[in-house]
Each structure stands twice: as C-alpha cells, then as structure tokens.
Amino acid sequence: MLGLFKDFRPRFVTRYADLSSLISQAVEGYADEVRTGRFPAQERSRLSRIWHKSKVACHSWRASPIFSLGCGI
Incomplete structure (x- = not known):
C-alpha cells in the first residue's frame, strides 16, 4: 500500500x-x-554547546586556581 x-x-x-x-x-x-x-553543523551539535558552556564557566572561574585546573587555560 x-x-x-x-x-x-x-x-x-x-x-x-x-x-x-x-x-x-x-x-x-x-x-x-x-x-x-x-x-551535524556546529550550531546543532550538543557537544559544541557543552564545550562552549564549559569554556565560559572556566573563564568565569579563572581567578581561582582550584577551579581552573581542568579547563585547559
């Protein structure tokens, strides 16, 4: 059918x-x-958004050496 x-x-x-x-x-x-x-295009990729959010969070905690250890900065 x-x-x-x-x-x-x-x-x-x-x-x-x-x-x-x-x-x-x-x-x-x-x-x-x-x-x-x-x-997936970058704007549609969940991993891209998670990575971006983690970078923003890392930069906001940049002053503290304890929180920036795993951020790659």
Whole structure:
C-alpha cells in the first residue's frame, strides 16, 4: 500500500506511494552529510554547546586556581 518494499507486492494491495525510494534517498543524503562532516553543523551539535558552556564557566572561574585546573587555560 505505501510502497515500503520494492520486491514484495501482494496481488490484493494497491500501491498508492513509492516510499522505499524516498526513504533510500533520505538515508543516502544523511549518510553523505555525516561522511563529509557537514552534519551535524556546529550550531546543532550538543557537544559544541557543552564545550562552549564549559569554556565560559572556566573563564568565569579563572581567578581561582582550584577551579581552573581542568579547563585547559
């Protein structure tokens, strides 16, 4: 009915869409972006936000040598 499979098509079902090709294109596009490094973009990356927040926190505690030990400054 939805066309999720290319080879499996029962006689009693009418195919209204070809979702298998759409899903394949979406997965291929995603995989390509991951391989080339375009995904995740820096503004969408959780690790990027955590790193930025930790740097801000480290700089705010810069005056105290105890709190800045693990900050890399």
